[in-house]
Amino acid sequence: MTLRQKTVGIIGVTVLTLIILxxxxxxxxxxxxLNELEEQNxxxxxxxxxxxxxxNILNLNMLAGDWAGWDDTHAFIVDGxxxxxxxxxxxxTFPEIDLNLILYIDTSGYIVYGKCFDLGSGTEVPVPVGILEHIQPDSVLLDHEDEDSSLTGILLLPEGPLLLASRPILTSEFEGPIRGTLIMGRYLxxxxxxxxxxxxxxxxxVHRLDQPQTEPDIQEALAQVSEEQPIFRRVQNSEFMAGYVAVDDIYGNPALLWRVDVPREIYKQSVIGSRVFLASxxxxxxxxxxxxxxxxDRFVLSRLADLNKNISSIGQSGYPGERVEIQGNDELSRLAASVNVMLDRLERSQEQLRDSEERYRTIFETTQMATVIVDEDKTISLANSQFEQFSGYSRPEVEGRMSWKEIVHPDDLAMMEEYHxxxxxxPKAVPRTYEFRFVDRHGTVYDTLVTIAMIPGTTKSVASLLDITERKQAEERLKYISLHDSLTGLYNRAYFEQELSRLDGGRQAPVGLIVCDLDALKFVNDTVGHDTGDALLKAAADVVQGCFRTGDMVARIGGDEFAVLLPRSDEAxxxxxxxxxxxxxxxxxxxHPELPLSISVGYAVTRETVSLQDLxxxxxxxxxxxKLHNSEKTRSATIKILTKALETRDFISDGHADRLQNLVAVLGRATGVSDARINDLKLLAQFHDIGKVGIPDQILFKPGSxxxxxxxxxxxxxxxxYRIAQSVPDLILIADWILKHHEWWNGGGYPLGLKREEIPLECRIFSIADAYxxxxxxxxxxxxxxxxxxVNELLRGSGTQFDPLLVEKFVELHSSFFVIHPD
Known part of the structure; x- marks a missing residue:
């Protein structure tokens, strides 16, 4: 190549570089x-x-305010x-005011009137069941402290998002008293x-946030939206940019995610402007x-011929550290100086290139992810140390010898070959990141996330592998927890309602539903304790589950309630x-007589016109x-549980109750107590200390004072x-005695400080027998x-703790220390 050609080439490269820069x-x-303008837009x-x-919500609130502040409404909430x-x-009325739902609720939380209207079909429909769960006496929808109170917002219902406004019902002058609440709703x-x-x-x-979101852009938006950044912007394509914002419901919880697609007019104009500028x-x-x-060519190149020798020498040596030596201070010398500058830059560029290669090789080796470079024929040409640890293969076994097909699960092989x-x-036709199953040297399978990119200018690709086995297992565990009750292992209410909705289409009719309720659970929790209540729940769950196959839909749908869904099952x-x-x-x-179950069971089967909610x-x-028919059985089971609790926490297992029954019976007969009252006294002897189930063990069984x-x-x-006995019909007759059985003759007892005959005779009899x-x-x-x-202790307490006449009678009965036998 001649000097002229080289010069032209250098000028061309320089001009091109300037244009690119x-x-x-x-x-x-x-x-x-432009991006900032586009995001602002x-x-x-x-x-x-x-x-x-x-x-829209403000309009609904004003409409609700007009209707709520009206004398006719004020009267209607009372007389209906x-x-x-x-x-x-x-x-x-409903299409005229663009309204779907109206509810009139009095101050007690009772729905005086409610109506729901389908604006699409122009027909009245049932009031959505979902909103009734939010109409409780302590609901924020009904909490209007003054005449100016109002509540507006969004409420997520199974039937769809609902825009609602809640206003207190007042007179036409917007004065009290507040007689209730008017709720208006408009489906979004x-x-x-x-x-x-x-x-x-x-x-x-609009996307509901109480439902799983699978679209990648929605998942990304949910991860980015926060209080600090309420609006998330994302480029969809060359035509549109999307803006995402989460809207809370009336409880302040995220309810809906809005996506707004905005045309990218600014971007399009910028593309046109960039092209014009580049052409210029x-x-x-x-x-x-x-x-x-x-x-x-006219003023310089002819003189540059003299430099050919020096420059050719530098070119042949290949070492950019050499310099052109030209004497003088004219254009030629400055050109020589420029050549020297160019050589200097070339030297630094080569040093930077060597540094860059070393840097990238270091990154490849020290990255925490297993990384390989794959040739077009699927051979792994290069692997890092992390890949050795992950796969179990050494680099000599892998590099240039092994195909990546050998580390892929057979079921994933066809997909990955097509991607390859x-x-x-x-490259845009296949995902850059996806999951597959990795098989190591020992046959162990790992769930793996792979990220692959083509190396520019080659047919090679670089792949980074991340073991996500634990994450996948955690996801499965979370999925299980989200659909199952943690205590019993049965399906939970969320899954039950999901199945109920799925079966509501009628494709698996007839559908049977069995509802079971564990009787007296709250009473057991409040008296015997939650551990016993949990044991009852587990036992009930095992009993119900044991009646069905493993795959049948048995769910715990409430604290003490279970349900079984039986698709394609007739009444028989x-x-x-x-x-x-x-x-x-x-x-x-x-x-298991020590832990008896009392479960009320009801069932129903769908008919042609019956919805699953009605079922x-x-x-x-x-x-x-x-449950009403089995009240006697429930009380019997409750008494058994209480007796078991006393055996566990008191001294009934050592004969304490039996001895007391004998003692109070003998003393009662000696003082003229009727047989009926003696039977109640025996019941008192058995359950007088039932309240000790609420006393901590460290106090109840303390060895010292x-x-x-x-x-x-x-x-x-x-x-x-006393409170426990009041809750059990069989113990109501002795509830007062349980309360007063620690009162003293002189008024020094507890809890009421009664004295003398203010204390029931039965309690005075019992206190002597219990003390003895x-x-x-x-x-x-x-x-x-x-x-x-x-006996000496009883005599010392006579007239203070005990009735003196009864102590005298008791000592007389026991003067010879005989053994008292029951009748």
Whole structure:
């Protein structure tokens, strides 16, 4: 190549480099500004949508305020007159005011009137069941402290998102008293969304946040949206940019995710401007380059021939450290100096290239992810040390010898081979990141996330592997937890309702539903403790689950309620399942008398016109009907559980109750107590200390004396026992005696400080018998004492703790220390 050709080449490269640099810098600066403008534009459009939504809710609130502040409404909430309904709540009213739901609720939380209207079909529909769960006496929807109170927002219902407004019902002068609450609702359905879209001239989409979101852009938006950054912007494609914003419900929880698609007009204009600018640069560069070449050819190149030798020498040596030596201070010398500068830059560039290669090789080796480079024929040409650890293969075994097909699970091989082929045709046609199953040297399979990119200018690709086995297992565990009850292992209510909705289409009719309710669970929790209550729940779950196959839908749908869904089951099959449950309960109670179960069971089967929601109500009603019939069995089971609790926490297992029954019977007969009252006295002897189930074990079984604070805590067992007895029909007759059985003759007892005849005779009899038995038998804090010592203690307490006449009678009966036998 001649000197002239080299010079022309250098000028051409220089001009081209300048064009590229100027184009890149200007494009970067321009695009950065345009991106900010585009994001600001997207933010403004999202805020417009929010303003439009707020206006819709404000309109609904004003409408609710007009209706709530009206004398006719103020009177209707009290008398419920039909004239008000006929005049104001006819079907035509709802389309006129664009309303789906209206509820009139009095101050007690009772729904005086409610109506729901389908604006699409123009027909009245049932009031959505989902909103009834939010209409409770303590609900925020009903909490209006003054006449100016109002509540507006969004409520997520199974039927769809609902815009609602809640206002207190006042007179036409907006004065009290507040007689209740008026709730108006408008479904945020496709019609409302289209109306907002037309109003804002934007494309809108709404996603419920109480449902799983699988779209990648929605998942990304949910991860990015926060209080600090309420609006997330994302480029969809060259035509649209999307803005995402989460809207809370009336409870302040994220409810809906709005997506607003904004046309990228600014971007399109910037693309056109960039192309025009680039074309101008190219034309200008070509013109300038030609002028320079002509000028150099005329004034410089002829003189540069003398430099050919030096430059050729440098070129042959290949060492850019050499320099051109030209004397003088004219254009030629400056050119030589420029050549030297170019050589200097070339030297630094080569040093930087070597440094860059070393840097990238270091990154490849020290990255924490297993990384390989794959050839077009699927051979692994290079692997790092992390891949050695992950796969179990050494580099000599892998590099240039092994195909990646050997580390892929057979079921994933076809997919990955297709990806491998398409990636070399069009890298955008296949995902850059995806999951597959990795098989190591020992045959162990790992769930793996692979990220693959083509190396520019080659047919090689670089792949990074990340072991996500633990993450996948955690996801499976979370999925299981989300659908199952943690205590019993049965399906939970969320899964039950999901299955109920799935079966509501009628494709698996007839559908049977069995509802089971564990009787007296709250009572057991409050008295015996939650551990026993949990044991009852587990036993009930095992009994019900044991009546069905492993794959059948058995769920715990409430604290004490279970349900079984039986698709494609007629009434005979469901009744047979009902009988299996009842037989299993009886078998359990026969084998576990210490923890008996009382379960009320009801069932129902769908008919052609019955929805599954109505089916659930029918089964639930049948269950409660059986609960009323089984009240005696429930009380019997409760008494057994209480007796077991006393055996565990008191001294009944050592004969304490039996001895007391004998003692109170003998003393009662000696003082003229009737046989009926003696039977109640025996019941008192058995359950007088039932309140001790509420006393901590460290106090109840303390081996030494109790501190004053511990004594006060122990004194509470009389009141606890009184409340328990009041809750059990069989113990109501002795509830008052349980409360007063620690009162003293002189008024120094507890809890009421009664004295003398204010204390029931039965309690005075019982206190002597209880004291005698406590003295003559072992206690945690002391050993048993003799009969004589016990009598002396009773005599010392006569007139203070005990009724003196009854003490005298008791000592007389026991003067010869005979053994008392029951009748």
């Amino acid at each position: 100027l184009s890149a810098v200007s494009h970067l600066m321009l695009m950065r500004s 997207t933010t403004r459009n999202v805020e417009r949508v929010l303003d439009a939504l707020s206006g 007159n039909d004239e008000y309904i006929k005049a104001n709540l006819v079907d035509s 359905d496709s019609t409302q969304i289209d109306r907002l879209a037309r109003k804002t001239h934007l494309s809108l989409a 640069l190219i034309v200008s560069g070509v013109v300038v380059g030609l002028l320079i070449v002509l000028m150099l 082929r398409l990636r070399r045709v069009d 099959a469901v009744e047979q399942a009902y009988r299996r449950i009842k037989d299993a309960i009886n078998a359990h109670n026969a084998n 659930y109500k029918a089964a639930d009603n049948n269950m409660y009907r059986e 109790l501190s004053p604070e511990e004594q006060l805590e122990m004194h509470r067992h009389s009141e606890i026992g 038995d406590a003295i003559t038998n072992d206690r945690p804090y002391r050993k048993a004492r003799t009969h004589r010592e016990a």
